Amino acid sequence: MKSEEAQRWASSLDAVVVYAQGALCTRVARGTLPASGRVRVTGLPRSMDPDSLRAKVVGGTGVRVIEVRVEVDAEPSGTDAAGSLRQEMERLRDVYDAAQARRDRQLSRIAGVAELRPVPPTRKREDPPRRTPADAWLQLADFVDERLRGLHGQLVELEEELSRVEHELSMATDRWARASTDVQPGQVATTVGAMLTLDGSGAVELELEYGVPGAVWVPAYRLTHRQGDDSGTLVLRASVAQRTGEDWAGVRIALATADLRRRTELPKLRSIRVGRRQPALAPSGWREPPAGLADLFSAYDAAGPRPAAGAGPAAGAGPGAGAGPAAGAGPAAGAGPAAGAGPGAGAGPMAVAGSAGGAALPPPAPGGYGMAPAEPSGFATPAAEFDGAMPHMPPPTRSGRPAGGGSPAAAKRAAAPAAMAPMVPAAPGQAAPPPAPPVEAGPPQPSGTELDYASLVLSGADEPEGRRGRLFPHTPYDPVAIEYRRRADAVSALPLPGHAVRPRESAGSFDHRFDAVARADIPSDGTWHTVTVTEIPVGLRTEYLCVPSEEQTVYATLVLSNATGQALLAGPVEVTVDDDFLLTAALPTLAPGGVRRMGLGPAEGxxxxxxxxxxxxxxxxxxxxxxxxxxxxxxxxxxxxxxxxxxxxxxxxxxxxxxxxxxxxxxxxxxxxxxxxxxxxxxxxxxxxxxxxxxxxxxxxxxxxxxxxxxxxxxxxxxx
Missing domain, CATH: 2.60.40 (Immunoglobulin-like)
Structure with a gap:
């Protein structure tokens, strides 16, 4: 069944947990499960991490999630709010340039009129002195004054117009810069959805959890204190900035000091034994391909060739370039140890595109997993560079059998490349190089990437013969998503508010979570927004401190004691004493049960x-x-x-x-x-x-x- 046939469910953002960098969002979708069990939940942001998507069914309805994956679609957006803001900004910039040009022309006119001076005619030596026409001089001065008076009046109007247009342009530029990234620019909107396959029937409520970059927070406080009291109220607030690509409207906010990108897998502790008995080899996760894997696609091959999606065979390919599984897909180019066929697969030697005479490479070793995909260029390793050594081959045991319990037939197939490896000719005047050492038998040893089961993708029938029906690591390259994540990470470089400290710097070796008491709205504009989290009762007493040997000044201090079970992180605190704002100070990190002193400035009394x-x-x-x-x-x-x-x-x-x-x-x-x-x-x-x-x-x-x-x-x- 195609994804277009799945039923679409709208979703709403319900909760967000903001970490030191990044956030974990929870969306809720409700509906009646169709007979097909296929549901597409829409509304996910473009910057989300596809590997972090999780789905579960809320409530004991008996419905369970079988599969969940990410799908990206493009559809007309209808409206382009970001584009209209840009157009308005560009229009006002043109208006500003025109007003500035008119003002400059007016200044040049004023300068030209101000330069008007009476110039007497040139007198010859034999001419007698002439009488100066004072009336003409005065008339010229009156004309210049009157003309300048009118030009300066027009200049005042032009400068007022230029100032007004400059203000409108600055406002439009600020609106465009602070516009929410929830609205995508352009006439085509890219939507991200989650394709779910469910088992069950009836009304279902789904929760989708995913991680997004581009969210940071720093703590802030407001301290209220009454003189003479030994207690006060400390209101924990948070300055949150996010550019995740979706507006957080009416969501439950939680703040955590942990690092969202830190891996939490527990290490495997292995015992060390002293003695002759060797420890058993750890399971590698590799499995032999099932027998008859090639026969699974016999009916598909009998249907005839498929039309080529792109250009024809590469120019210069050898005779077997088009008939092989994949031209240029040798082991060094991405087939890997698991790219070969298992028993009964029927995979022959793989031809190399562009090699002389269609030189054949040996078939890859059997295995259930493959190596990373080939490079985008599509070129394989030349035959002269392939020395017949298969990667990830462990040494054989004393009995001669491959390590890991492989069969002798698999060992023979693994050793076959050594006999088929081409010889590299020696340079003139040099001795011939020694033959390649024999390949050590044994099953392939997959790397950590190949054992990352979440990233393995089953190759389809259109894949080369040595790959189809097998699991290979797959890392999709989405330049649009990468650009969205790069823009989202820009909030990490925002300048911090005064006295603010990042949570990871002040939390130290512990991690805490603070849940807001009310829902909040935080747009995706990349600027700081203040959110009230909760009230924390603290013990307070006012003390005065002085060091007269250094400075003969008495300073007022507040001694805070944290009697709660959560730590108070370092950050700015607004101190209010008797309903009067006193100052903004820096609150130090206060562990549970800790006591710290905070300075309030000189005490003049x-x-x-x-x-x-x-x-x-x-x-x-x-x-x-x-x-x-x-x-x-x-x-x-x-x-x-x-x-x-x-x-x-x-x-x-x-x-x-x-x-x-x-x-x-x-x-x-x-x-x-x-x-x-x-x-x-x-x-x-x-x-x-x-x-x-x-x-x-x-x-x-x-x-x-x-x-x-x-x-x-x-x-x-x-x-x-």
């Missing part, structure tokens, strides 16, 4: 001052120790209308010299060291002070550095 004092003295029995006593005095003033907690950081010197001792004389504390991004530097000391509203506090501390009297600190004894 809290002042800090720091003073230091150094006293140098000697100690010891013979004054052989220099004592450097550093005193630190820090004053804090809270001018806010609320109580605050200020964390003051100080730095104590750290030494690795055994002769140098450091003694601390303060009530500060040593922070706990961790391996996170908030890790403190060695020697950091902390003061945590609670300041009521309008109060002040003084902090005193210090340390002593004891060094031998004969030594001095690098950079001077004064450390602060």
């Amino acid at each position: 809290i002042k800090v001052t720091r003073r230091t004092n150094l006293r140098e003295s000697t100690a010891g029995l013979r004054n052989n120790t220099t004592v450097l006593a550093h005193q630190v005095h820090v004053e804090l003033a809270n001018r806010l209308a609320k109580a605050v907690t200020v964390e003051v950081h100080e730095q104590v010197p750290v030494t690795s010299e055994p002769d140098v001792r450091i003694e601390e004389r303060a009530d500060w504390t040593t922070p706990e060291q961790d391996s996170g991004p908030d890790r403190h530097a060695p020697g950091t000391r902390l003061w945590r002070v609670n300041l009521p509203a309008g109060s002040t506090a003084a902090l005193d501390g210090g340390y002593e550095i004891r060094v031998p009297a004969a030594k001095a600190l690098v950079g001077g004894n004064r450390r602060s």
Whole structure:
């Protein structure tokens, strides 16, 4: 049954999962299954990956999917929205060029009139001086002024018209650039459908899942906080851009940090044994062709020759070029080890197009799978370059039988090419080359491409005799689809919003998925669109931080704690405090149960001052120790209308010299060291002070550095 006889079902996009790059779309189609069981579901995008198409029946109706494949059709589009936008843009560009030309001509007229000057006649030497006609000069000046006044008025009108046309042209260009790629340009639209074969009857609901490139997303947040509360609301939003070729209208959106193109097959772990017993060979996946495969097409051959679809035989073909299975389809050109006929196939030697005298190549080795197709040029490997060695041949076992359990007859057929291999003549003055080594017997060992069962295609009756009825890798080349995918991948180069980080960079070694609470609309225009995903409760507390030894400024920070089971990725966050927008900051990656600090900028209501004092003295029995006593005095003033907690950081010197001792004389504390991004530097000391509203506090501390009297600190004894 042809595809045109299948019943057409319309489909609608229901859900989309956007990954770090690419998306996985789910379409839904409903209908009553016809008696033939053949259904064509339409509406798939042109940029889809055909290998990712999956179909299933929703609900326990007893109907199952037997086969699903992709088909591409072309039909008149009726309307060309993208073409009309381009035509409008080109029309406005012509109007703009005409308006600019009129403006330039007006400027040249103004320049010509402005250059009008009175030129007195040339006076000869014997002529007496002439009286200057002042009235004529004034009349000329009045004429120039009046003429320029009119020309400048027209110039103003032309410039206003040019500005208006330029604005319209920029708007039309922007509309054309941002037009959705869901509408294909041109009068012919290419439609992609899924041809399904179902087993069953009755009403059926189908779900089709397929992957598309050209979709990216980055996280964004909006944080709402009330002063005095220890909690807040963090709204997770996402900036999504897609150019997949179809508009996502009213779909369920989910965001994932995983890589859609990463393979997820589990590796095969093989055991290693020590001893004389050798491990059994792993199954290769190769099977002997069934007996009588050539007789399957005897009735087809008896019907007579088919009319040629293209030109006649290639010029220069040997006598057997037209009678063989496929001229120029030798093993090196794509027949491969599996291209030969099995027992009873009746495949003779394959002729090479253009070879002298129609030199015959040996038949390919038997096998159930073939090599990759021939090159587009259609030329086979010359006979002089074929040395008789068959690819993928394992060595024989000690018993002389082929490895893998092949039959002796198969071994003889595999060794036949060695005897039929042509000899390469030696160059003049050189010894004849040694004969080719004998071919090692054994069944063909297919490569990974030949064992990719999803890409294998059964060759039909019109294929050469050595290929028909066998499975061969098939990679269709569709330049239109490749161009659509190339355009779709252009969204990966979009500039990111401020403080945005790509999910794979911030996710690290874990992957998470975030499901949006409501459906969303995202057109296929390749620009960023904001989608609200969900609300996340977080723990918040406001703390103030200062390092007066570096800068006498107090900074406000928010300490966030993630008590949920999902990680919060790095991205921009809009902070709103008491319904007033404060700033847009960068939220760091926050793992489940993690605590991180986020800066909010300087706090002008809290002042800090720091003073230091150094006293140098000697100690010891013979004054052989220099004592450097550093005193630190820090004053804090809270001018806010609320109580605050200020964390003051100080730095104590750290030494690795055994002769140098450091003694601390303060009530500060040593922070706990961790391996996170908030890790403190060695020697950091902390003061945590609670300041009521309008109060002040003084902090005193210090340390002593004891060094031998004969030594001095690098950079001077004064450390602060």
